[in-house]
Amino acid sequence: MGTEPTQPQSASRFDTAEALCETEPMKGALGLIMLVVITAAGCGRKQPASTLDPDIERFIAAKREQTKQTFAAQTNGLPNTVWRIFDAAEQNNFSLVTNLFATLRQEAGRFSTPTTVPGPVSKAWQQTLQFLGLRPKFWPGLNTEAWSPVHEVIGITEVCQEWDHKWLRRFGSDIIDSIPSNSIYFGGTDGGRFIVTALSESHSKGQPFVTLTQNALADGTYMDYLRTMYGGRFRITTAPEVQQTFQAYLQDAQRRLEKQKLKPGENVQVVLSRVQVSGQVAVMEINGLIVWNIFTNNPSHEFYVEESFPLDWMYPHLSPHGLILKVNREPLAELSEEIVSRDREYWNRYVKELAGDWLTPETSVEAVCEFGKKICQRKDLSGFGGDAAFARNEAAQKAYAKLRSAIGGVYAWRAGHAHSPAEKERMTREAELAFKQALALCPFSPETASRYVDLLLAENRTAAAAAIAQTLLEFSPQDKSAQELRDKVRDWKTTPAP
Numbered sequence: 001m002g003t004e005p006t007q008p009q010s011a012s013r014f015d016t017a018e019a020l021c022e023t024e025p026m027k028g029a030l031g032l033i034m035l036v037v038i039t040a041a042g043c044g045r046k047q048p049a050s051t052l053d054p055d056i057e058r059f060i061a062a063k064r065e066q067t068k069q070t071f072a073a074q075t076n077g078l079p080n081t082v083w084r085i086f087d088a089a090e091q092n093n094f095s096l097v098t099n100l101f102a103t104l105r106q107e108a109g110r111f112s113t114p115t116t117v118p119g120p121v122s123k124a125w126q127q128t129l130q131f132l133g134l135r136p137k138f139w140p141g142l143n144t145e146a147w148s149p150v151h152e153v154i155g156i157t158e159v160c161q162e163w164d165h166k167w168l169r170r171f172g173s174d175i176i177d178s179i180p181s182n183s184i185y186f187g188g189t190d191g192g193r194f195i196v197t198a199l200s201e202s203h204s205k206g207q208p209f210v211t212l213t214q215n216a217l218a219d220g221t222y223m224d225y226l227r228t229m230y231g232g233r234f235r236i237t238t239a240p241e242v243q244q245t246f247q248a249y250l251q252d253a254q255r256r257l258e259k260q261k262l263k264p265g266e267n268v269q270v271v272l273s274r275v276q277v278s279g280q281v282a283v284m285e286i287n288g289l290i291v292w293n294i295f296t297n298n299p300s301h302e303f304y305v306e307e308s309f310p311l312d313w314m315y316p317h318l319s320p321h322g323l324i325l326k327v328n329r330e331p332l333a334e335l336s337e338e339i340v341s342r343d344r345e346y347w348n349r350y351v352k353e354l355a356g357d358w359l360t361p362e363t364s365v366e367a368v369c370e371f372g373k374k375i376c377q378r379k380d381l382s383g384f385g386g387d388a389a390f391a392r393n394e395a396a397q398k399a400y401a402k403l404r405s406a407i408g409g410v411y412a413w414r415a416g417h418a419h420s421p422a423e424k425e426r427m428t429r430e431a432e433l434a435f436k437q438a439l440a441l442c443p444f445s446p447e448t449a450s451r452y453v454d455l456l457l458a459e460n461r462t463a464a465a466a467a468i469a470q471t472l473l474e475f476s477p478q479d480k481s482a483q484e485l486r487d488k489v490r491d492w493k494t495t496p497a498p
Helices: 054-070 080-090 094-108 123-131 147-162 165-178 190-199 220-230 239-258 280-296 312-317 337-355 365-377 394-416 421-441 446-458 462-475 480-494
Strands: 184-187 210-212 267-271 274-278 303-306 318-321 324-327
Touching: 054 080, 054 147, 054 190, 080 094, 080 147, 094 147, 147 165, 147 190, 147 220, 147 394, 165 190, 165 394, 184 190, 190 210, 190 303, 190 394, 210 220, 220 239, 239 267, 239 274, 239 280, 267 280, 280 312, 312 318, 318 337, 318 394, 324 394, 337 394, 337 421, 365 421, 365 462, 394 421, 394 446, 421 446, 446 462, 446 480, 462 480
Parallel strands: 184 210, 184 303
Antiparallel strands: 267 274, 303 324, 318 324
16 A cells, blocks of 8 residues: 555546637637546556456456447547557556557657647647657547547556455446436546446447546547447537637636635736636636536536536535435525434445544544554554555555545535535535545545544644545655645634634
């Protein structure tokens, strides 16, 4: 189990994007500039299994066939690297898949370095690259919907290497079994997207439900992929509507810039009278607007989400649903005691199985932090009553903590928007239990730590907040987010909340 969190906020690293938008109408490569960042896997990678899971093998074969059919009648070809990736994935040769993917990104003009690359690649951009001494061979076919099925195979291959097989299957089946057929499901993290995609009966046919990711909707090639695959299943946002969404966001971002109401990490500036936005927060704001469009235009479908970045408009609509969240058609005035009790009982059973039967609402924050350091930092499983395989699997720990933390975030939002002191107290109590359970599952999760610290500071419980911040820092002493959280608590202690 590694000790350094590799993905702040938990969006899928396969969809992390940087965008630059201008107020002019977008044309081809001068539109949204996307960068797909593929980070190195975390330390402590599991050794590959000797054979692939049969369902994963079936999925890879289906995506190979889907890619062939997509390009059967087109003139744009695909490089041989694509088919070698499928071969390597079927052979469970992860190291070869990784090396081939690095080549494929070069051939597609999608770089893992901090460079913004337009797609499809323009002639002007190719000339710029040549001026810089970079002369990759671009394949136009890779900047189409062909990218997505290959990308999904690479994604599930990586997840298979990182996850304990038992918990991979359990994670996927528990989510799949909880979602009614004909629903629309948004998977945000690597596990939440790729595991569910691969273990579903048929991803391309939307059986038993449609699976997509909220993280990539601002990418035109991904939207083309969805339209090709799901065009008859549900109403997908059109290209003109996407363009209108971009423009609406730019106008709103400019207004909020003038009023100094931008979100943390939302990079907006005006250059030569044009609004420019960049960074992951901005991209997710755009993605969130497209999700809203899909949600409102498909009233006959139920919606479910596995959170990556929180989408503000969703919070009034969200309710806990097993491991994930349901997006209710109408905003909920409150979360009923029935919903809350069902969620609490579900997660109490799950946490007992994963981490042992010891955590209660009365367990101190300091005790939870000490438990996490004993199991995850010192690797001391003596007296551990949970699942040993889970305790040794960093990817599963991050994923389950992320799910529980997301539900805690819904309770915390409800507490902040409560209509009565009693409701605020009820939601705060449920939020703290959820965050406490998430912290026990993964004490090195930056997102869990940040959310829990915010809840504690709001109540001026600085000692407990400091314990969480210090624990995260011990796992990741060089991590900037851990240092900032420590400083936040320190500053709060010297400058009490008003």
